[in-house]
Amino acid sequence: MTGATNSMAEYRINPDAGLEFGMYTLGDHLPNPSTGERITAGERIREFVEYAKAAEQAGFDFFSLGESHQEYFASQAHAVILGAIAQATEKIKIGSTSTILSTSDPVRVYENFATIDLLSRGRAEIVAGRASRVGLFELLGYDLRDYEELFEEKFDLLRKINRERVVNWTGQFRPALRNAEVLPRPQDGSMPIWRAVGGTPASAIKAGMAGAPMVMAHLGGPVSSFTHTIDAYRDAAQRSGFDPATLPVATAGFLYVAETSQQAMQEFYPHVNEGMIRTNGRGMPKQLFAQSTDPRSIMNIGSPQQIIDKILYQHEQFGHQRFIGQIDFGGVPFEKVMKNIEIIGTKILPDVKKYTAQNGSKQA
């Protein structure tokens, strides 16, 4: 990246400023495995707001919350909670990870998030996803057979609404729009809309073909596997006539820091394992988790120095613009999450910024 123009300004990202660092929560509402107890949904929802405030104070760039409509989740109305977060914060960017666009009306989604953008004075972003848990299709009256097409059509429409003030559109899953003005407009006239991608190249290629910025979620595995996904994304974008240097990439996965790697694994493992058993029906094998502190593994778990090294290595490999970490999964106690945010702010963020700023992105 050279010169005065910022190629990613459309997405409110300045690659020269270094890797953006964020925190996300799926909005899960799970018992703490060590006590078996679960806080109330109200307490949990207010925790999200507190996390965002703490993340802002610690110097994080971004905070986001996911939408989920099943047992053990409290963020069904994620846009409402993000509205509260907009009010409670001043400078941190806020978004959804993810908004399940397939089962929502893009017009209503846009109205909600444009409103959050105005409330927050231009800090809102949408990350649109297809849902990894599909129970909501039945709940909200959609046919799972339309899984792919529902998303593709609605994602196109959402981006069209973002680009065009007056929209003319026809499609399969929503009544046509004729000279429709979708209001309110975001503060800058448009806002960042990302596509959520699982770790596989197939989904990343779709994002690249659409020229949409990508948030790539990763559970575990080697960094090198995800490099292929990111390369496939940029190749697809290039082939489809988009300049990859204008398209930010964010990665999203587990993050947990403690004094030592051993302590980090001891504290975090039961939450990850039991949380996954409850929400996905199968846990995290200890053998896989044991590799999470290795620099080659993409899971960002360990001591502050290990996490700095891992994130810098990932940045070197991916040339990405934002990393967002999931700290609070599976009933991690509030104080532990706050402690993580504090350590990240004091010990990790300064180094991450220092070593990633002005190096530019991979294709600069």
Added chain:
Amino acid sequence: MKIVGLSGSNVGATTRTAMDYAMRAIQEFDPEIETRLIDLADYDLKFSDGRDYVEYEGDTKEVTEALMEADAIIIGTPIFQASIPGSLKNVFDLLPVNAFRDKVVSILVTAGSAKHYLVAEQQLRPILTYMKAQVVQSFVFIEAKDIHRGQIVSDDVSLRIERLVEDTVVLTQTYSQMRSARETAYAF
């Protein structure tokens, strides 16, 4: 230890006969073992539509959860059209990719003809391996002539089933001890 027997066909009685024998053999081998026989003929399973198994309801949820909670699974399958029945393949399709991680799975095949001998080896075992099962090396192959009016009439077959049961139990115990030793070493 929980062992689930899965009789993989919606029709016919031969596989069920062999599975009944296997389940009794487990009880005789070790009455402490918790067993359950799931005969797909008794359940109304949905076809896999891609959702996570925890999101199904009714029989589909019951059968997939029972399999996921098992320490070991003995699969009994007939051979239809030179392959496993669609009903059994559907059970695999309903489960997640690593569903059999940390589980021992053993195979018992009933077939109308000895020409089907390699079907389990070439078609069933690769699926189980892909799903991360520890597959018991030997399987029991039973021909139509070995069963008469709901009884196994071949001593070779009944003795083989008893050996399969013993292998399944011993391997399950062994893998469980290995895993617990390894996990203790991780100290988290």
